Every structure is written in C-alpha cells, then in structure tokens.
Amino acid sequence: MWKRAAAKSILQPWRMLASRPMASKSKANLPTAVNSMILRSLKEHYVEVSKMTPPPKVNPPSPFxxxxxxxxxxxxxxxxxxxxxxxxxxxxxxxxxxxxxxxxxxxxxxxxxxxxxxxxxxxxxxxxxxxxxxxxxxxxxxxxxxxxxxxxxxxxxxxxxxxxxxxxxxxxxxxxxxxxxxxxxYVKDHRKLMGWFRSVGSYITEKKEA
Missing domain, CATH: 3.10.280.10 (Mitochondrial glycoprotein)
Structure with a gap:
C-alpha cells in the first residue's frame, strides 16, 4: 500500500507546489522566473510520483x-x-x-x-x-x-x-x-495526478501564437 503522505499528495496535488517561497525578482524577469520555478517543481514532483510503488494488482471478486x-x-x-x-x-x-x-x-x-x-x-x-x-x-x-x-x-x-x-x-x-x-x-488517482502535472507543464510552456 502506498505511504500515507503519497496518498495525500495524490488527492491534493496543488499543495505540493506551494512548498517553496518565491524569490524576489525584477518585474522584467518575473514571468520567466515564475514559470521556471513552477516547471522545476512540476518536474520534481512528477518524477517523485512516477516512482511510487503501486499496490499489488487485485482482481475483482467473481462474477464482477x-x-x-x-x-x-x-x-x-x-x-x-x-x-x-x-x-x-x-x-x-x-x-x-x-x-x-x-x-x-x-x-x-x-x-x-x-x-x-x-x-x-x-x-x-x-x-x-x-x-x-x-x-x-x-x-x-x-x-x-x-x-x-x-x-x-x-x-x-x-x-x-x-x-x-x-x-x-x-x-x-x-x-x-x-x-x-x-x-x-489508487491507480485512478495516480493516473489523474500524472496527467495533471503534464497538462499544467504543457500549458505553461506553450508559446502564444503571433
């Protein structure tokens, strides 16, 4: 069974991104700095979650x-x-x-x-x-x-x-x-969280059309 902390993070992924204070930056560099910080945090947590050991595979009781x-x-x-x-x-x-x-x-x-x-x-x-x-x-x-x-x-x-x-x-x-x-x-929540990390990362890195 996954650890309690891992299960908690799956249910509330947004809390994982608020663990580091934002450094003071000039207004010109602020958007880039914020994006980089979020992407770095997303990558770290994505890797962390991807390494979680899932529970043993269990079949539904027959005849379900x-x-x-x-x-x-x-x-x-x-x-x-x-x-x-x-x-x-x-x-x-x-x-x-x-x-x-x-x-x-x-x-x-x-x-x-x-x-x-x-x-x-x-x-x-x-x-x-x-x-x-x-x-x-x-x-x-x-x-x-x-x-x-x-x-x-x-x-x-x-x-x-x-x-x-x-x-x-x-x-x-x-x-x-x-x-x-x-x-x-557990498996559904894990997939949902991995997809959430990917979606947010793609949204942040997506370039605006000219």
Whole structure:
C-alpha cells in the first residue's frame, strides 16, 4: 500500500507546489522566473510520483468484471448480472465527500462510498443503494427507487437496513469488494495526478501564437 503522505499528495496535488517561497525578482524577469520555478517543481514532483510503488494488482471478486474505460472516465467501475438484473457499482473515497481532519486521514483512506445500481430489462426505474464500504463490512446509508433522470433517496431505519442486507449480499455486495476497489482508486488517482502535472507543464510552456 502506498505511504500515507503519497496518498495525500495524490488527492491534493496543488499543495505540493506551494512548498517553496518565491524569490524576489525584477518585474522584467518575473514571468520567466515564475514559470521556471513552477516547471522545476512540476518536474520534481512528477518524477517523485512516477516512482511510487503501486499496490499489488487485485482482481475483482467473481462474477464482477471491470467496466471498460472506467479508469479514464467517470461512472460505473464494476458490473455483473444476477438472473435478469444488471448490477453496476460506482465508487469514491468518503474523504472526497466529507474532508477528513488530520487525525482521521488514515481512517478516511479505508472508507469508500459505494453506489449500487440494480436494474431490470424493460423497467423504467432501478434500485439505488448508497453504501459505506470498509475492509470488514458494508453499511447501507440509503435506498431509493428512481428513474435514470431522477436523483432522490429515502433513508430507512436500522431495522429495514438490516433486513435489506441479505438482498445486496446475494448480489455480491460485500466487504470482499474492498481490496480491489481501493487498489483501483489508487491507480485512478495516480493516473489523474500524472496527467495533471503534464497538462499544467504543457500549458505553461506553450508559446502564444503571433
């Protein structure tokens, strides 16, 4: 697993560029000096991030398969069928929704927010489960029945949530998903950060058209 500091830098790349004070320069040389400083910092951090050791490759638990292009796009990560149902899973870190404090950062990396969409052919609505996924458990936050164009939910009491756990467990929504989804998020964040460094560097070095 990547080090805590590495994971933090992946989530907040802009903080990495504010570590050095800007030296005093004349107005004539200021733009060039600033560009050079930023490009040097980008290169240093790009090299640093590129050397990070990624987590071991983990396959999704059967019968889930990875949605093609999910690392480059937003949307479902895993998909499977269950009888005549299609089940799609989307994931993000809980810290991306509720920023963690300094003391909670390590725990925040082990808390994933899972969207489970269960749909049936010919049905205009689907079931959406919003779940907390942890290394050793799955917790249901809310359940909704919605059309694809809707975005609403309803919170159930603990008794109802307990009763519905069997429903999602039959469809493979268990803590066994955690190792793969956490590793997948690391890889996605790493690619995103590397691309961010390249894009900013290209923008700064791009020459204005005459």
């Amino acid at each position: 398969t990875v949605v093609k292009g999910s690392l480059e796009n937003y949307g479902p990560v895993l998909t499977r069928t269950y009888g005549n149902e299609e089940i799609n899973l989307s994931v993000m870190r809980l810290t991306n929704i509720i920023p963690a404090g300094e003391d909670d950062e390590e725990d925040g990396m082990n808390q994933l927010f899972l969207h489970v969409d269960v749909s049936k052919p010919g049905q205009s609505k689907s079931l959406l489960f919003l779940c907390g996924l942890y290394p050793d458990a799955v917790g249901i936050h809310s359940i909704s029945m919605r059309a694809k164009s809707e975005d609403s939910g309803f919170d159930f009491d603990d008794k109802m949530k307990d009763a519905i756990h069997g429903y999602i467990e039959e469809r493979g929504i268990t803590e066994s998903l955690f190792p793969f989804l956490q590793a997948w998020l």
